Amino acid sequence: MFLPGTGGPSSMVHNSKDRVEDYVCKAVREHGVKLGPAQQALATDWTTAVTVLGLPPIPAGYEQ
Numbered sequence: 001m002f003l004p005g006t007g008g009p010s011s012m013v014h015n016s017k018d019r020v021e022d023y024v025c026k027a028v029r030e031h032g033v034k035l036g037p038a039q040q041a042l043a044t045d046w047t048t049a050v051t052v053l054g055l056p057p058i059p060a061g062y063e064q
């Protein structure tokens with residue numbers, strides 16, 4: 001996520017939602033989670049997406 005008006009990588013802001021989106025994206029690429037359900041889970045309530053998709057909790061120290 002870029003800060004408004006800056007548009008450069010040095011202005012990246014990582015937050016909890018970014019971490020969840022990255023974890024779910026990795027699950028789609030590597031673990032057979034289907035894209036449609038992943039998108040729906042994130043759009044409906046990103047705070048519950050990992051649980052709704054039946055994924056294990058995001059490990060402590062998980063890096064994007």
